[in-house]
Amino acid sequence: xxxxxxxxxxLSTHPKTKKLMRRLGDRSFFNLVSLWSFVAMNKxxxxxxxxxxxxxxxxxxxxxxxxxxFKTLIELKFIDKSDDGVFIHDWKxxxxxxSHSKERSEKAKMAAETRWKNAKTFx
Numbered sequence: 001x002x003x004x005x006x007x008x009x010x011l012s013t014h015p016k017t018k019k020l021m022r023r024l025g026d027r028s029f030f031n032l033v034s035l036w037s038f039v040a041m042n043k044x045x046x047x048x049x050x051x052x053x054x055x056x057x058x059x060x061x062x063x064x065x066x067x068x069x070f071k072t073l074i075e076l077k078f079i080d081k082s083d084d085g086v087f088i089h090d091w092k093x094x095x096x097x098x099s100h101s102k103e104r105s106e107k108a109k110m111a112a113e114t115r116w117k118n119a120k121t122f123x
Contacts, residue, residue, distance in 0.1 A: 005040035046091025
């Protein structure tokens with residue numbers, strides 16, 4: 001599981017972020033970061049297709065009108081929704097390290113198992 005994820009230093013001044021806060025209030029910035037934190041921990045590939053709008057808003061700690069946060073994230077292109085599913089926009093580009101956590105973990109586990117087997121062989 002990821003312990004961190006990346007945020008661009010320009011996030012707070014990006015036009016999309018400013019629009020989000022103008023439409024939904026300053027707390028929506030916190031909600032966006034909370035959603036990304038959830039994604040890094042639970043959906044590291046950025047694929048939210050298994051979640052519905054309510055699940056996504058719960059993950060973001062959204063307390064406003066149901067569906068509004070999700071709808072706004074789609075309108076502002078923070079979330080991409082298509083026939084292929086629902087994804088955090090450009091997640092793999094901005095959070096490549098987080099998006100490959102599963103592969104890194106599996107590789108590390110295999111390496112540890114190999115070291116353990118080799119250590120037993122030399123005893």
